[in-house]
Amino acid sequence: MALTVEDFAEFITGDPEDDETVPLGDALSELAVDVEADAVEDARDVRKQL
Numbered sequence: 001m002a003l004t005v006e007d008f009a010e011f012i013t014g015d016p017e018d019d020e021t022v023p024l025g026d027a028l029s030e031l032a033v034d035v036e037a038d039a040v041e042d043a044r045d046v047r048k049q050l
Contacts, residue, residue, distance in 0.1 A: 005012075014020070019027075
């Protein structure tokens with residue numbers, strides 16, 4: 001089985017709802033979630049549960 005460009009045509013076309021004036025990095029940063037975690041504390045919590 002081989003994939004051709006036609007197989008991906010629906011995924012390549014632009015989305016009319018996209019604002020293409022916003023740079024990709026800025027658009028992705030709007031979706032990002034800032035998560036602060038203490039990995040050492042998290043590992044200790046997991047060990048306590050085991």
